[in-house]
Amino acid sequence: MSTDYKFEGWCGLDKNAVGNMKWQEFQPKPFNESDDVDVQISHCGMCGSDLHTLRSGWGETPYPCVVGHEIIGKAVKVGKDVKHVKQGDRVGVGAQASSCLKPDCEMCADGLENHCPNIVNTFAGYYPDGSISYGGYANYNRTPSHFVFKIPEKLSSADAAPMLCAGITVYSPLKREGCGPGKKVGIIGLGGLGHFGVLFAKALGADKVVVISRSSTKKGDAEKMGADGFIATEEDKDWSSGEHANSLDLIVSTVSSPKMPLTDYLGLLRFQGTFIQVGAPEDHLPGFSAFSLIPKRCKIGGSLIGPPHEIEEMLQLAADKNVKPWINERPMKEANQVTLDFEAGKPRYRFVLAN
CATH class of the missing domain: 3.40.50.720 (NAD(P)-binding Rossmann-like Domain)
Structure with a gap:
């Protein structure tokens, strides 16, 4: 199944990438016809993890790297075996893109996929086939469906984005x-x-x-x-x-x-x-x-993020209790300046990039 869109995003090219990312095309993982979901990104929250990774603060980053793991958008391509998401749904992707999901994995079997030793992070991670994960400072994202969530109608996309990390x-x-x-x-x-x-x-x-x-x-x-x-x-x-x-x-x-x-x-x-x-x-x-x-x-x-069932539970609680985060929405095209503003401690209290 081919696509008529290109994956483009703000790519960090070296350890000096904070404030110096370059908008360019990147190659996502090969699309799994059974299980993957392509998301046309409307919003992406900015997290401290993004800056740590851009500058290789937690270890060497595989450049070029597109960060961002608080992703909201529209499902535009859905694997044939995916049941909980359909094309056109408003969906989100958090800080985890994959785990082994094997029945003999203690963490995955207990619904604690976020602690799986074979976790793949939403950006700068390696899938089992060796391909690299790319995040949400971009126009599109591709993620296995187990880690793609429908967003409750009562939550705005800008508010829901930072909830995902x-x-x-x-x-x-x-x-x-x-x-x-x-x-x-x-x-x-x-x-x-x-x-x-x-x-x-x-x-x-x-x-x-x-x-x-x-x-x-x-x-x-x-x-x-x-x-x-x-x-x-x-x-x-x-x-x-x-x-x-x-x-x-x-x-x-x-x-x-x-x-x-x-x-x-x-x-x-x-x-x-x-x-x-x-x-x-x-x-x-x-x-x-x-x-x-x-x-x-x-x-x-x-504690490390949360498993899919907790993310869904949290989103529903936020919708039911009208949880309203304090966010500053900024254009995706200003991502470089926003990373500098983030590092300067300016968000009150979460920046959200909007395409």
Whole structure:
């Protein structure tokens, strides 16, 4: 089945690609006539992962590389065995393009495809045939159907796009760790990830949501999003040992600095509290004392995006609860400038590129 369209996008060509991508044609994976879906892209959110990859911050990137894994668009070509998506549907693709899906894979068999050791990322990943995955700073995307999702009618495309990485990255640990009535939750960092943490913690019914940030500059925004409390760590005296100590059941950390006061963050946890790290730095996290965990039987863990069934669940919750992210929509043609603006910390709180 041939196509009458070309795949073109913003290609990073070397480690200096942030702000210097080139619009050019690229060759996607061969179309699997049974299973693949081609998406004509209308929107793509911008994620910190995009910039890390463009500059080879997490390891050597296979250039040329088209980043972007918060993709929304129209299905224009659908494999013959695909049942849940049809041509013309509005669909989305998140940060994962493939996994092995084998019955003897512990992760895939348990519905945790996002932890499959053979995961293929939506961009800069290698499919089993050796072809490379290309992301959403483009006009078209090609992805296996298992990782292509229909978008609920109540969600706008611009709002849905950043949910497919930023949203699910915080929704998954919140849901898994029991966020809901009776729980008090802390969100560290109010950025693209953190603001979704507030929105989804409230949508899940948490009794209290506290934002933890270095300064109080975003306190007003946090309150507008529904936050019940705010801690400014560089302004509030004794913030970790005063009234906030031992007060939170769950903390989700979206920041990724080697200088973050991790021991003090852990001091905010209640007995049997949980700290989940989702922010991913290019260097190491700081050390912490074992006694931050042992006396209160606390635990510290990590989380990686979410499996397809959780993404679908999250999208439906967002539609049902009218979850409205704070986004800045920018033209796809301005992608180079937008990456520079992203790195300068200008989004409030997620950039979305629109074709």
